[in-house]
Amino acid sequence: MKGFAGPDGQKFDAALGLDAQHQPVLLPAAESKPTTATDPGQIPCPVCKLGTMLRGSSAYGCSRFREDCQFRVPFAWGGKELTDTQLKQLLRRGETGVIKGFVSAKTGKKYDAALKVDEGRVVPVFG
Numbered sequence: 001m002k003g004f005a006g007p008d009g010q011k012f013d014a015a016l017g018l019d020a021q022h023q024p025v026l027l028p029a030a031e032s033k034p035t036t037a038t039d040p041g042q043i044p045c046p047v048c049k050l051g052t053m054l055r056g057s058s059a060y061g062c063s064r065f066r067e068d069c070q071f072r073v074p075f076a077w078g079g080k081e082l083t084d085t086q087l088k089q090l091l092r093r094g095e096t097g098v099i100k101g102f103v104s105a106k107t108g109k110k111y112d113a114a115l116k117v118d119e120g121r122v123v124p125v126f127g
């Protein structure tokens, strides 16, 4: 839990627990067990919702790739290196803003598009 306001008005993070008399008490965050669920660095898989996205050498891939989820997002798409910000927007929100300068593999022409996750694939969205 986050955002409790202390007596001095300072916000602090804490977990709720029970003391020896079974009264609810606030446990300071430092004494509660760390959990990976609240790790801000972890990005849940937008496709299976069960795995987390792991950063590989050339793509983000779902941690459940050995099971049933083949979702991956290459760092380079459409002839362009995506920034970490763009990759995280795509993974966290399911889409990016418009990205300029993709190159069509068919025609060699440059084009601008947003990217979104659609049925487990990364697809361009044209405004």
Ligand SMILES: [Zn+2]
Residues within 6 Å of the ligand: 045, 046, 047, 048, 049, 050, 051, 062, 063, 064, 069, 070, 071
């Ligand atoms: Zn997945």
